[in-house]
Amino acid sequence: MATFNLNINGKKQQVDVDADTPLLWVLRDHVNLVGTKYGCGINQCGACTVHLNGVAMRSCMLPISQVGEQAVTTIEGLSENGDHPVQKAWIEHDVAQCGYCQAGQIMNAAALLKNSPNPSDEEIEGAMAGNICRCGTYVRIKAAIKTAAAG
Amino acid sequence: MTLVKTTYNRRSFLKSTALAGGGMVLGFSWLASCKPSAEEVLAMPKEWFDINGFLKIGENGVVTIMSPNPEIGQNVKTAMPMIVAEELDVDWKKVIVEQAPLNTDIFTRQLAGGSQSIRQGWQGLRMAGATARRMLMEAAAKQWGVPVEELTTEAGVISHKNSGKTAGYGEVASAAAGIPVPEEVELKDVKDFRIIGTPRKNVDGKKLYTGQPLFGLDIQREGMLIAMIEHPPAFGMKVKSVDDSAARAMSGVKDVFTINSLPEGIEKQWSDTNAFPELVVVVAESTWQAMKAKKALRIEWERTGDAESTAGHAAKLDELIAKAPAEPARKDGDPEAAFKNAAKVIERTYSAPFLAHNTMEPMNFFAHVTDEKAELVGPIQTPEFLEKTISAVTGLPLEKIHIDMTRMGGGFGRRLYGHFGVEAAVISQKVKAPVKLVYTRDDDMTQGTYRPGYKVLYRAALDENNNLIAFHVRGAGTHGSPIFANRFPAGAVDNYLAEEHSLDSNISTGAWRAPRSNFIAGAEQAFLDEVAEAAGKDPIDFRLELFDRAIKNPVGKDNDYDAERYAGVLKLVKEKAGWGKDMPGVGRGVSAYFCHNSYVAQVVDVATDGGSPRVKKVWCAVDCGIVVNPEGAINQIEGGIVDGIGHAMYSAMTFKEGKPEQSNFDKYRLIRINEAPAEIETHFVESDIDPTGLGEPSLPPVIGALANALYKATGKRVYDQPFAMGSAVLG
Numbered sequence: 001m002a003t004f005n006l007n008i009n010g011k012k013q014q015v016d017v018d019a020d021t022p023l024l025w026v027l028r029d030h031v032n033l034v035g036t037k038y039g040c041g042i043n044q045c046g047a048c049t050v051h052l053n054g055v056a057m058r059s060c061m062l063p064i065s066q067v068g069e070q071a072v073t074t075i076e077g078l079s080e081n082g083d084h085p086v087q088k089a090w091i092e093h094d095v096a097q098c099g100y101c102q103a104g105q106i107m108n109a110a111a112l113l114k115n116s117p118n119p120s121d122e123e124i125e126g127a128m129a130g131n132i133c134r135c136g137t138y139v140r141i142k143a144a145i146k147t148a149a150a151g
Numbered sequence: 152m153t154l155v156k157t158t159y160n161r162r163s164f165l166k167s168t169a170l171a172g173g174g175m176v177l178g179f180s181w182l183a184s185c186k187p188s189a190e191e192v193l194a195m196p197k198e199w200f201d202i203n204g205f206l207k208i209g210e211n212g213v214v215t216i217m218s219p220n221p222e223i224g225q226n227v228k229t230a231m232p233m234i235v236a237e238e239l240d241v242d243w244k245k246v247i248v249e250q251a252p253l254n255t256d257i258f259t260r261q262l263a264g265g266s267q268s269i270r271q272g273w274q275g276l277r278m279a280g281a282t283a284r285r286m287l288m289e290a291a292a293k294q295w296g297v298p299v300e301e302l303t304t305e306a307g308v309i310s311h312k313n314s315g316k317t318a319g320y321g322e323v324a325s326a327a328a329g330i331p332v333p334e335e336v337e338l339k340d341v342k343d344f345r346i347i348g349t350p351r352k353n354v355d356g357k358k359l360y361t362g363q364p365l366f367g368l369d370i371q372r373e374g375m376l377i378a379m380i381e382h383p384p385a386f387g388m389k390v391k392s393v394d395d396s397a398a399r400a401m402s403g404v405k406d407v408f409t410i411n412s413l414p415e416g417i418e419k420q421w422s423d424t425n426a427f428p429e430l431v432v433v434v435a436e437s438t439w440q441a442m443k444a445k446k447a448l449r450i451e452w453e454r455t456g457d458a459e460s461t462a463g464h465a466a467k468l469d470e471l472i473a474k475a476p477a478e479p480a481r482k483d484g485d486p487e488a489a490f491k492n493a494a495k496v497i498e499r500t501y502s503a504p505f506l507a508h509n510t511m512e513p514m515n516f517f518a519h520v521t522d523e524k525a526e527l528v529g530p531i532q533t534p535e536f537l538e539k540t541i542s543a544v545t546g547l548p549l550e551k552i553h554i555d556m557t558r559m560g561g562g563f564g565r566r567l568y569g570h571f572g573v574e575a576a577v578i579s580q581k582v583k584a585p586v587k588l589v590y591t592r593d594d595d596m597t598q599g600t601y602r603p604g605y606k607v608l609y610r611a612a613l614d615e616n617n618n619l620i621a622f623h624v625r626g627a628g629t630h631g632s633p634i635f636a637n638r639f640p641a642g643a644v645d646n647y648l649a650e651e652h653s654l655d656s657n658i659s660t661g662a663w664r665a666p667r668s669n670f671i672a673g674a675e676q677a678f679l680d681e682v683a684e685a686a687g688k689d690p691i692d693f694r695l696e697l698f699d700r701a702i703k704n705p706v707g708k709d710n711d712y713d714a715e716r717y718a719g720v721l722k723l724v725k726e727k728a729g730w731g732k733d734m735p736g737v738g739r740g741v742s743a744y745f746c747h748n749s750y751v752a753q754v755v756d757v758a759t760d761g762g763s764p765r766v767k768k769v770w771c772a773v774d775c776g777i778v779v780n781p782e783g784a785i786n787q788i789e790g791g792i793v794d795g796i797g798h799a800m801y802s803a804m805t806f807k808e809g810k811p812e813q814s815n816f817d818k819y820r821l822i823r824i825n826e827a828p829a830e831i832e833t834h835f836v837e838s839d840i841d842p843t844g845l846g847e848p849s850l851p852p853v854i855g856a857l858a859n860a861l862y863k864a865t866g867k868r869v870y871d872q873p874f875a876m877g878s879a880v881l882g
Contacts, residue, residue, distance in 0.1 A: 001402060018402060018439065025439040029377075034369040035362015037560070038438075039511050040592045044816035047511060075362035082361040090360045094352045094782050097790050098224025099359035100511040100560025106360060125825035132816065134511045134561050135224050136793025137786065138827035 007069045008033070009077025015064070023059040023067055024048045027074060035075035035103045039132070046131030049104040050074050056111035075103035078110060086110045089148035097135035105131050109145050118149050193247065200324040202286060203332070204257030205235055205279035212307055212321035214241050217251035219258040220268040221532050222355075223562025224790075225846040226783035227268045229354045231276055233779055234269075237346040238280030238339060241320065242306040248354040253534040253554040261556075263532040264567055264662065266747035266844025269779060273841055281336040283327070290326035291318050306345075341777065341839040350782035355558060365558040367529035368589065370517040375585045376405055378434045378578045379441040381448055382427035382598060385809035386658045387456030393431055394449035401447060403440030406582055407433050412574045417543040420536040425570040426599040426659035432574075434582050438589055445591075456657045458809040461504070461604075464629065464654070468606035471627040471652040472500065480636035483706050484646035489621035493612035497685050501609070501674035503872040504803035505629070506602035506663055507811075507819065512560020513595040518575035519585035524551040525576055530559035530566055537569040541576045563794075564662035568600050596819060597811040601804055602663030603629035605670040609678040612646070617686035619644055619697065626671065627652035630660045633667040638745065639717065640679070642710030643697040658806065664794065665847035668746040669854075673799060673872075676742035676855025681868065690741050690859070691725050694718075712745045716774050719836055720752035723772035727834050728754035736760070737767065740859025744852035747844025749775040750836075753792070755828075755856040757864040763882060764864050766796055766828040766857065771849060773833065776840035784845055788833045791849030797822025799854040800875045820873075 006013045008031060015030045027033045027050070039047030041060050048060040051073035078084045086109050096102050105128070112119060112127040119127070124145050133141065196209020206216045216232035232248045253261055260271055284304060291309045292299035295316050303310050307320045320327075358365055383389055395407035413419065413428035431450055435441035490496060516529035525547050531537050534554045542549050559566060575588035590598070605628040612621035622644040626634040632651035641647050663669060683693035698721070701714035721743045724730075730741070736758055743752035754770040769792050778784045801820040805812045813819035854872075862868050865880055875881040 017437070018443075020443075021437075021439045025437065029437045029439070032371060033362070034364045034371070037366075037511070038368065038513070040816050041442075042592075042815055042817060045511070075360075078361075082357055087360045091352065091356050094356060094786065096224075096353055096356060096359050097226065097786055098511065098559060098561045099353075099355065100366060102359050103362050121829075129823045129825045132511065132821050132823065134509060134563075134794075134821065136790040136797065136822070136827065138793060138822075138824040139789055139829075139831055140786070141824060 008072045019065040020063050023062045026064050033074050033076050047101050047104040049107040056108045085148040085151050089144040093140045093144040095137050095140040095144050101133045200328040202283040208320050208324035210321045212319040213245050215247045219251045221263040221556045223263045223559040230779045233346050234276040235280040238277045239284050240304040266847045269842045285333045285336050286327040286330040287320050289330045290323040347779050351780050366560050367515045367557040372585045376434050377438045377441045378586045378588045379445050381431040383452050387809045388452045389455050391451040391453040397447040398444040401444045403436035404444045405434045410577050412577050422533045422536040422568050424568045460807050461805040464604050468627050472608045472625050476650050480649045480651045482648050486621045486646040486648040489646035490612045494615040495613040498610045501870050502606045503670045505604045507596050507804050508563045508565035510561030510565050514571040514590040516572040516575035517587045518579040520576050520580040526553050528555040530557050531569050532562050532566040537572045540573050563664040568661050593814040597814050599659035600661040603660040605633045607674050611682045621646035623648045625650040629654050629656045633671040637709045637711040642705045643701040665850050668851040672744040672851030673854025677858040680859040716750045720750045720772040720774050724752040724770050728770040738860045738864025740856045742852040742855035747847045749843045749848040751848045751852050753856045755860040757860040768830040769828050771833045774836035775845050776838050776842045778835050785833045787845050788849040789831045792853045793827050795850040795853035799872050801873050803873050
């Protein structure tokens, strides 16, 4: 066990965990931020996507020892009132079915739009291909990203 | 209006009326954990008045409606309360929805399966709303001294036209709670619906998109430990010995032991399918510590049964479909003679592999079992069965077991089989602490309960005028055949033969979204496409001819479909897709299928654009009776289409020496956004027939339409799923 000082959603936090604990499990088990989801544990499904210094990052294989005091943003901290353009677009398009993967989809989409405010279909597909939606809401995800880009 | 006797859930009304005897009743204790977010502008009432088991009304007119059935992504948590709200005649904006716990005193069939929640809940939900509305009106009538018949309601307000008096539901809720439950109630006419049939957004949407804890895996409790399991690495194996010395020495590890979650002699439910009741369990303080300890276990396994392989399954299925079973499942006319006299015979075989459900949220459950009672919280499609098995295994009576259902990160049939809930209870009872059991993705994917592998042989006979004179289907599958002997084209062909074989296996199988239909529809619809082609007919015209026969002069009496509604969706999709028009560079395929009491027809357009074929657009026509929530309904249709295309193209679970060869998404391929249809257009048949299934019916037929479109786009027929496996063209 070791002590780590973290910067999560703009808040300094200290946790006492094994140094190899992935960021995902620190968020879920130790700082009570369960919006970031576990899906595969091997960077294949995207359910655990967070932002590290504003860049979309899988958290399930990222040891906490490598995070340091870099800025971590989770779905809970993406916007103050749940009104990030991507979140609003997700509501407008009623994207979710089961909803489990959607936090990861939203975090990835928000990072995409930051880098490319008006992405083409190909860009959207390229950026979002790492995020599995088992319910098959892909048509709505793409439409919502376009709405968020236009808005 | 339709007058209906209040026979449904009578117990629930009696019970809640008794509860409400004192006039005021405080909200249920579990309400506290479900506070709406600040964004929901509704002011919470100071007091709640229980009107019946389905709903309570606050003094300010805010209404809480319980959603009785488990939510797996099929959106019943929005649709079921909409039905109650409709008959209650309340403003949807003033409704708070809460997931009901398992409560067999109040609710019936709290189960997510078979696309039946809305169909079977329909009458009871309407009655719950209508009964409450009537009680509110009676309370107002009493207060105003006017006959109740003179009152009207709209959007949560009761009006008396003659006197000009009005009252919000909240104002009379206290009095209404003491009104006797009416013997019969009026239900609205379909034409008067204000909520049903209008698009309403997912009631959990905002919470989902801001990361609120809604799922089983999100449960956190004081003193809660994390449990993880190791099951045998292959089917036909069990635990021989465990060396847990390394695991026990690791940080945070509390205990390591083995359990049997289904001991001999207990009464089992149908949902207790489980190839691995014996498990090695690690209990630790945190998830990561448990995961690491799991890897440090040194377990010796021993073989107890056959080491099956995918190649072995294929050989056995081939053997089965090469021979006739002793008895046919259905036989009309003289198929043998018809095939002998045919001008043309078309014969094809189709196959599909085992599939894992792969819900995005892996199996998990929270349990806190003490000597006196058990509290369970988690994702389960069959809470009532789970409760019974937990009672049998823990020795606690049913009334001492409480089950709360969380929102589920996908179901697809997987969570009908609640072994993980039983395991959590057994583990909690053993360690005497609250426990959350968590499966890793690998544990989940290699546990079994798979969609069975299937193979089917089709034969069709055409006469010299290209009329279909005989049809033969012989299907085989693991733990049961995929055949529905009385579905189309039974009833549309004079000479018909359906035959079934079942292959035994120690690999456990279970219901997977649209069981059996998820294979047989695609095979049948691809085969009919070839038969139509051999007959020189347009594939839609060919099918419509058969439906025409089944409408005018059906063969046999047990036909399990309405040929007019079947033809109806086909005609609708034909019109909407502009079938028959020239589409350069696009291969078009069509299909139609009936399952879960609903009719679906689809046209799939595949474009190659110089590269791998890609589904460009899917048109879908659906007849599922009344559509409760068009927004959610279209989403379900789209999801079924993507799910069907994805699994037919890319997914397979294979076995070697009893061991699943795929255990995570690096090897098990699921459809991704860049492979999904670019566009899906859904049309519903306008109907005032009571609603039927919606969560499953769009999946089965799309596999046939896809196969037929791929043929038009590439010139090659596909017979064996997954279509893209080993195909340089479709890859």
